[in-house]
Amino acid sequence: MLRHLVPRPDALLCAALAADLDAADFRSEPLRAAWGEEADDALARGIRSPLLRAVEGRTDPLVTLGRLFVLGMAQPEADVAAALARTGIDGLEALGLGYAENGQVVPAALIRPQSFVDADGVGEWWIASDLDELALGGALPADHVLGVGGASRTLASLVMPIEVERALDLGTGCGIQALLVARHAGSVVATDISERALAYAELNARLAGAGNIEFRHGSMFEPVAGESFGLIVSNPPFVITPRGADVPEYEYRDGGLVGDALVEAFVREAPAHLAPGGSAQLLGNWESRPTAGSRTGARGLRRLESWIDPELDAWVVQRETLSPLGYAELWIRDGGTTPRDAVFEPLLNAWLDDFAARDVTEIGFGYVLIRRPASGGSSPLRRFETLAQPVTSAGRAFRDGLAGHDALTEGIPDVLLVAPDVTEARHHLPGQDAPSVIELRQGGGFGRTMSVDPALAGFVGACDGDLTVMQIAAALADLFQVPLVELWADLEPRIRTLVTDGFLIPASR
Known part of the structure; x- marks a missing residue:
């Protein structure tokens, strides 16, 4: 049986291990070149024989x-000793990452290169985490510490690239978000309810040479009581899991509360820990439930909106919804249980019974952004929307959207520029000279498409910095032979939408 070791992030041994990994060129591209792109892609699907x-x-x-x-495969002692000349096999065991047994070195953890891209450039870290289902040959233990998965990458893409003095990564897991935020923060506090996760997170910080991260143990905001931050990020254990003795709970995904109560608690408590102008960003699930006197029920986004103080800026993007059955199957499989296993049907029924007890009709997933305004006097941003299209650079889109909202508090700026990723498409009916449909499309961010009329299309096309907003409007009024006041009343609210959606960017003359 594999030994379930706890990482011990000794500073000197971590430095030695990092030097050994560097000397072996243990990085994504060299590994991919060693076993080939097709084998690498197969590994991502859980198939390792082509690689071997x-x-x-x-x-x-x-x-x-x-x-x-x-x-996560055992290797001959002599080969490992040669590969880890500085760390040694004894050092690897002292770190809690492996051990010698019967002439082999048995891994107790995975270490995988993880590349990243942010405003400062491209880089790569080594991220250690617990052995996965493929290495274990079965289901995950309850205290499993996940590596960099899809949710981690999603959160990393939507965190705004802003400079802050202090940041908080709540529920740090393996520590990937803390490492990313630390590149733009003076200091970072990383917390987790799992001592095992904190050990991995600290080890990964030492492997990366990040010295501005402090690790604290505790639940939710208890470890930072009375403190405030310019940025809070969290990929919390938001998975909605039935509470019962026969249902396995995984620390990395299950918060131990009923339904979506953990996300509600975070949304309600986070603002108290935001400095003026500070923002909190997280991933989460929320339930749609019926309400008294309504057969259609309370949609998840409306429930979520009710948890956020109306004086705060709030921007929520719902990316998808699942039925109770679809949701249950997704997360049962995530724990390594398949329909071939005898426990699958009992677990499925436990999930469905739990949702039925609250009359849950669907479960939403998405992104939550909450900001404490730096000063009063302006109307808060309140956006609760569902977006199904592909999203890229969501962090920049959030940042620019907030900046656009702020710029509009004193009216539309004098000069606007078309964002560099915006294109225009015109659709014509056969034999017609005038377009029947004109669309503005974003190539990045939230990938929005907006239908516009010729007047608004003309306005956007003229936003190249040469003319002021009112000069463009006056020229369009002459062109279309309508009073400027009438034209402006029609254009003004739609121009505001284009600014907050990132099609148009305020510029200074």
């Missing part, structure tokens, strides 16, 4: 460490 065939017979440090740490 591709590197059969190789014992060089890169491939040895790839088998040991990427696949």
Whole structure:
């Protein structure tokens, strides 16, 4: 049986391990080149035999460490000792990452290269986490510490690239968000209810050489009572799991509360820990439930809106919804249980019974942004929307959207510029000279498409910095032979929408 070790992030040994990984060129591209793109893609689908065939017979440090740490497979002691000349096998065991047994080194953790891109450039870290289902050959233990998964990458993409003095990563897990935020913060506090997760997070920070992160143990905001931050990020354990003795709970995803109470608690408590102008961003689930006197029920977004103080800026993007059945199956499979397992049907029924007890009709997933305004006097931003289209650079879109909202508090800016990712499409009926449909499309951000009429299309097309907003409006009024006051009354609210949606950017002359 595999030994379930706890990481011990000794500073000197972490430095030695980082040096060994660097010497082996243990990075994404060299590994992908070693076993080939097709085998690498197969590994992402949980298939490792093509990869093993591709590197059969190789014992060089890169491939040895790839088998040991990427696949979680035991390797001969002599090969590991050669690959980890500075750390040594004893050092690896002292770190809680592996141990010697019967002439083999058995991994107790995975270490995988993780690349990142932000405003400062491109880089890569080594991220350690617990052995996954493929390495374990079965279901995950309850205290499993997840590596960098889809939710982690999603949150990383939507966190605004802003400079702050202090930041908080609540529920840090393996620590990837803390590492990313630390690149733009003077200091970061990373918290988790799991001591095991904090050990991994600290080890990963030491491997990355990040010295501005402090790790604290505790639930929700207890470890930072009375403190405030310019940015709070969280990928909390938001999965809605039935409370029962026969239902496994995983620390990395289950918060131990009923329904969506954990997300509600975060949304209600986070603002008290935001400095003026500070923002909180998280991923979450929310339930749609019936309300008294309504057969259609309270949609999840409306419930979520009721949790947020109306004086705060709030921007929520719902990305998808699932039925109770779809949701239950998703997360039962996530724990490594499939319909072939005898426990699958009992677990499914437990999930469905739990949702039925609250009359839940669907479960939403998405992004939550809350900001404490730096000063009073302006109307708060309140956006609760559902977006199904592909999203890229959501963090920049959130940042620019808030900046646009702020710029509009004193009216539409004198000069506006078309965002560089905006294109225009015109659709004509056969034989017609005038377009029947004109669309503005975003190439990045939230990927919005907006239908516009010729007047608004003309306005946007003229926003190149040469003319003021009112000069453009006056020229359009002459062109379309309508009074300027009438034209402006029609254009003004739609121009505001274009600014907050990022189609138009305020500029200074």
